Amino acid sequence: MSRPGGALASRPVYFFWVVDCSGSMEGTKIGTVNNAIQEALPNMRQVAEENPNAQLYIRTLKFSDGASWVTDDVVKIEDFVWEDLTADGMTDMGEAFELLAGQLSMPPMPSRALPPVIVLLSDGQPTDNYKPGLEKLLKQAWGKKSVRIAISIGEDDHGVLEQFTGNKELVLQANSATKLAKMIRWASTIAASVSAPATQQHISTVEGETTPEIDMIDLGTKPENDSSDDDQVW
Amino acid sequence: MITFGCSVKGAAHIRADMPCQDSHIIQQHYDYTILAVADGHGSLSCPFSQDGSKIAVQTFCDLMTSYYEKNSSEDLMNFLNRDGKIILPKLIEKSWKENVVNFHKQKSRDYPNDNAEEKIYKQYGSTLLGLLITKNFLYAFQLGDGDIICATQDEVSPILNSDYLLGVETFSLSNKNAWRYANNTIISRIKNNFPNLYILSTDGFSNSHASQEDFYQTCRDYYELFTTQQQDYVKENLEQWLNETSAEGCGDDITVAFAFEEN
Numbered sequence: 001m002s003r004p005g006g007a008l009a010s011r012p013v014y015f016f017w018v019v020d021c022s023g024s025m026e027g028t029k030i031g032t033v034n035n036a037i038q039e040a041l042p043n044m045r046q047v048a049e050e051n052p053n054a055q056l057y058i059r060t061l062k063f064s065d066g067a068s069w070v071t072d073d074v075v076k077i078e079d080f081v082w083e084d085l086t087a088d089g090m091t092d093m094g095e096a097f098e099l100l101a102g103q104l105s106m107p108p109m110p111s112r113a114l115p116p117v118i119v120l121l122s123d124g125q126p127t128d129n130y131k132p133g134l135e136k137l138l139k140q141a142w143g144k145k146s147v148r149i150a151i152s153i154g155e156d157d158h159g160v161l162e163q164f165t166g167n168k169e170l171v172l173q174a175n176s177a178t179k180l181a182k183m184i185r186w187a188s189t190i191a192a193s194v195s196a197p198a199t200q201q202h203i204s205t206v207e208g209e210t211t212p213e214i215d216m217i218d219l220g221t222k223p224e225n226d227s228s229d230d231d232q233v234w
Numbered sequence: 235m236i237t238f239g240c241s242v243k244g245a246a247h248i249r250a251d252m253p254c255q256d257s258h259i260i261q262q263h264y265d266y267t268i269l270a271v272a273d274g275h276g277s278l279s280c281p282f283s284q285d286g287s288k289i290a291v292q293t294f295c296d297l298m299t300s301y302y303e304k305n306s307s308e309d310l311m312n313f314l315n316r317d318g319k320i321i322l323p324k325l326i327e328k329s330w331k332e333n334v335v336n337f338h339k340q341k342s343r344d345y346p347n348d349n350a351e352e353k354i355y356k357q358y359g360s361t362l363l364g365l366l367i368t369k370n371f372l373y374a375f376q377l378g379d380g381d382i383i384c385a386t387q388d389e390v391s392p393i394l395n396s397d398y399l400l401g402v403e404t405f406s407l408s409n410k411n412a413w414r415y416a417n418n419t420i421i422s423r424i425k426n427n428f429p430n431l432y433i434l435s436t437d438g439f440s441n442s443h444a445s446q447e448d449f450y451q452t453c454r455d456y457y458e459l460f461t462t463q464q465q466d467y468v469k470e471n472l473e474q475w476l477n478e479t480s481a482e483g484c485g486d487d488i489t490v491a492f493a494f495e496e497n
Contacts, residue, residue, distance in 0.1 A: 003471075003474075003475040003478050003479065004452060004455035004456055004458075004459060004475070005443070005448070005451060005452030005455050005456075005479075006443055006444065006445070006447065006448025006449060006450070006451030006452050006455075007443065007444040007445075007448045008442050008443055008444060008448070008479060008482040008483040009442075009443070009444035009482075009483065010482075010483065010484065010485070011441060011484045050249070051246065051249075051485070052245075052485075053244075053245060053246050053480075053481075053483065053484050053485025053486075054484075054485070111400060112441060112445075113400075113401075114401060114402065115400075115401040115402060141400055142400060142401075145400050145401040145403070194402075196246075196250075
């Protein structure tokens with residue numbers, strides 16, 4: 001007799017590339033982003049294949065004048081194809097946050113998913129009012145639980161990106177094409193960390209108690225931001 | 235009453251060469267039965283959570299046994315109704331933490347320089363689900379994720395509605411004031427709806443199903459097997475079925491413990 005019971009399924013992991021396509025990204029910056037993400041995909045596919053208990057889905061969000069999703073829906077990693085992005089226009093990061101908030105509400109996110117991963121790449125400051133969109137995103141249950149990484153491309157002022165990640169350690173600085181490619185490669189491995197077979201102790205503060213050390217998902221070792229392999233520095 | 239259970243190492247843990255972090259215990263006495271399951275966290279900051287889960291189920295069992303043996307069933311029920319909802323979770327937490335520290339010392343494991351025992355508890359982090367079944371009442375306890383289900387001919391439903399956390403987080407015995415995050419309930423058994431099947435499981439079981447309805451369907455199917463005298467068949471195949479469930483589902487360790495009462 002076969003196993004009793006209803007349908008079984010792996011747990012979904014949603015991975016979002018959120019890419020600044022403003023005019024200042026034109027040239028080497030957007031070219032490096034396109035190449036690096038394209039090059040990261042085979043490894044993402046291989047890692048996903050090695051973990052059949054987590055189904056990886058990818059979706060890309062671009063923002064410049066406004067924001068829009070590149071595909072109509074999330075795409076399984078096996079079927080995902082990177083479409084090169086072009087750069088032109090302003091930096092409507094707030095609109096990107098709004099769209100992300102919509103994606104992370106339930107539905108369409110299922111409650112049994114693993115924590116989603118959001119990788120935000122930007123070389124500048126938002127030109128729209130980003131705060132309402134960011135607040136909306138972080139109010140979503142999955143927004144709070146998501147692993148949020150920001151890659152700052154040649155920009156020193158990380159205030160907005162730190163508000164997005166909630167942790168300055170997860171804002172990576174990329175001052176050259178080489179560094180940017182390295183950061184993107186590292187960020188692409190986060191989905192594997194999220195899918196690892198372990199639970200995390202929930203940390204909750206109650207009035208009068210000191211905040212305990214946050215027990216984060218282990219994201220592995222971040223690449224160093226040294227200048228040893230810098231070519232052209234932004 | 236028919237009782238048995240099984241813990242299997244998850245498919246992802248097999249690939250990662252990690253031990254099974256789940257534990258379970260079943261003790262059946264003349265007029266009461268205790269079941270407990272626990273899921274060690276398995277994260278890098280919890281290297282001894284396999285031990286933590288074993289200590290958790292044993293702690294629950296020892297406490298319930300102690301209470302039951304020292305009090306009449308009616309007195310115990312009154313105590314649980316009156317004070318037990320807070321006192322017992324506090325005692326479970328306290329006992330688990332004391333047992334963890336003692337175990338840590340017995341194993342001569344590194345002790346924190348500042349004697350902060352919180353650092354030890356965290357290394358053994360675990361959930362805990364427990365059930366005490368007597369003729370007069372049922373006591374259910376839950377701290378962390380997992381499910382305690384009662385299946386009857388009319389319905390499949392959770393005995394406790396635990397505080398569900400999204401993603402991979404869970405409440406833990408190692409939390410400071412962990413008792414605050416525990417759910418528990420006492421149910422009088424004056425009006426019983428036999429036959430009953432109680433199913434305790436760690437979250438790897440429900441998380442492996444495509445939906446909650448699919449999970450409940452599994453519980454219904456097991457109920458059907460027990461009520462048609464196929465419990466031996468379930469017992470023989472349970473380990474294989476749970477291995478399949480993990481492999482085709484979420485990959486986590488899975489523990490399931492059953493208690494079936496025909497009348």
